[in-house]
Amino acid sequence: xxxxxxxxxxxxxxxxxxxxxxxxxxxxxxxxxxxxxxxxxxxxxxxxxxxxxxxxxxxxxxxxxxxxxxxxxxxxxxxxxxxxxxxxxxxxxxxxxxxxxxxxxxxxxxxxxxxxxxxxx
Amino acid sequence: xxxxxxxxxxxxxxxxxxxxxxxxxxxxxxxxxxxxxxxxxxxxxxxxxxxxxxxxxxxxxxxxxxxxxxxxxxxxxxxxxxxxxxxxxxxxxxxxxxxxxxxxxx
Numbered sequence: 001x002x003x004x005x006x007x008x009x010x011x012x013x014x015x016x017x018x019x020x021x022x023x024x025x026x027x028x029x030x031x032x033x034x035x036x037x038x039x040x041x042x043x044x045x046x047x048x049x050x051x052x053x054x055x056x057x058x059x060x061x062x063x064x065x066x067x068x069x070x071x072x073x074x075x076x077x078x079x080x081x082x083x084x085x086x087x088x089x090x091x092x093x094x095x096x097x098x099x100x101x102x103x104x105x106x107x108x109x110x111x112x113x114x115x116x117x118x119x120x121x
Numbered sequence: 122x123x124x125x126x127x128x129x130x131x132x133x134x135x136x137x138x139x140x141x142x143x144x145x146x147x148x149x150x151x152x153x154x155x156x157x158x159x160x161x162x163x164x165x166x167x168x169x170x171x172x173x174x175x176x177x178x179x180x181x182x183x184x185x186x187x188x189x190x191x192x193x194x195x196x197x198x199x200x201x202x203x204x205x206x207x208x209x210x211x212x213x214x215x216x217x218x219x220x221x222x223x224x225x226x227x
Contacts, residue, residue: 035216045157045165047206047216059215095164106216107155109176111164 002026003038004096004112012086020115022079022096030054030074033099035108038092038117048094049081053102055068064090086119093117123147123211126218133227140196142222144209149189153213156185156194159221160205168207169194199224 008020022034036048049060049070058070069082079096093116099106124147136139144154152172157165167176169185172192182197196203204226209219 037216044221045159045210045218047218050216070171082219100170106210106212107170108216109167111166111169113164 002098002110004098004110006094006112007033007113009094009117011114011120012115013120013121014087016086017038017082018117020081020083020094020096020117023111024077024079024096024098027098029072029077031058031102033104034072034079035099035106036070036095037095037106037111038080038090038101039095040092043092046092047106048064050099050104050106051079052104057104059104080083083117083119086117088119091117091119122215123150123217125209125211125217125219127207127209128220129222130220131223131225133225135198135227136199136201138227139197140199140224142194142202142207142221144187144192144194144225146190146192146211146213150211150213153189153211154185154187154192155210155212156183157208157210158205159208165208179188202226 003025005023015044033052035050051070067085071080093114095114096112100107126145156169159165173185184195206221206223
């Protein structure tokens with residue numbers, strides 16, 4: 001069974017950093033692109049970042065560019081999101097999602113249950 | 122950036138009804154469109170990809186159609202399990218989502 005389990009969320013002060021992790025199982029991790037998508041409380045879905053199978057292609061939403069860094073460790077079947085200079089508007093449930101293909105195509109077929117990030121003083 | 126607009130934002134319907142949700146793109150996205158279903162407290166679930174391809178395990182009462190900039194998700198006969206929020210997503214350029222359509226019990 002394909003499974004994605006996010007961790008690392010929590011309450012953090014504005015301007016501080018947080019690192020999210022996503023542990024993948026049930027599929028060949030390094031065959032697929034991976035993504036982070038977030039959902040602010042009571043709001044819709046917003047794509048955050050994506051990374052191709054070999055980390056050769058990476059992209060970010062304008063709202064996080066320069067502050068967030070996506071990475072992956074294929075040997076450990078893990079996806080990461082380093083979030084720096086956090087703002088109140090980054091408060092959201094962050095989902096890890098598996099792509100349908102290996103490159104950065106932005107179509108996602110399996111989602112984790114999410115980890116909550118709250119940015120507040 | 123490509124913008125996605127769903128309509129309606131909220132839809133009230135009864136069990137057995139035929140339901141249609143529309144999604145419009147600000148520019149052509151060819152056939153690179155997906156539909157997701159999200160229930161409260163749960164992660165989104167992929168229903169349809171590439172406009173009309175049903176994801177494995179999704180009931181056949183769900184269908185998708187359209188091309189270019191206008192797309193629809195149709196539920197042929199609404200079931201109790203279908204009450205949820207539905208999102209379209211274009212993946213022609215990045216992965217912009219529509220704002221969602223909440224399907225409520227009438």
